[in-house]
Amino acid sequence: MRIGELARRSGVSERALRYYEEQGLLTPRRRPSGYRVYDDEDVAAVRRIRVLLAAGLSTAQIQQVLPCVVDVDGLLTPDCPGLVEGLVRQRERIDEAIGELEATRANLDAFIAGRRAG
Template sequence: MLIGELARASGVTVRALRYYEQEGLLQPERAANGYRRYDGGAVAKVRNIQLLLSNGFTAQDVRGFLPCLDDGEVSLGPACPPSVEAVSRKVEALEERIAELSAVRDRLVEALTGGATPRRPGTVARHPAYTRPA
């Protein structure tokens, strides 16, 4: 299939497909006229690339997944051995970010409640300075 057909079938732009090629994520064949030609598995591969990018992985991270991107949706199967390092790094970064955000939330709750502990975890006691947007 040609690049426009792949774009329509996978729901991405032609520009995105060219970027994926530039980053080494897609390797189309070239016809005699220079047109890019993709095989039938390219649609699944592009959807998997989109899924990984939308979940915060970089193009460089996605390269670690390349051996696994043609095997159906990457989120449905067990971790692909070449991708384990990238997934582990992402989980570690998320855990650090969650800890940072939790500390910020705790400081804000303490500031709003004057140090009083809210009744339920995850809730904020009513305080005159605290109003929820409508």
């Protein structure tokens, strides 16, 4: 299938698919004309990429993680030793960022409340 068909089937823009290719996340075959050719496995790969992006991983991290992720009955599962530990560290970084944002919001709330009272 060509890129437009993959975009329709995956719900991802052609631009995003080209970006995934630039980042090494997708490797379509090329016709002599230069057109990209994708197969059904690429639809599944795009789904995995989207899930990992939504989980807060960067494209560089996804490039490393993607070969270690399998789809078991529609649920992505880590399948390489050490992958879970790395994902736990990523979750800890996210938790830390959330804590910092909550503190910032509390400071802003206090500032807003002080302005109203004054």
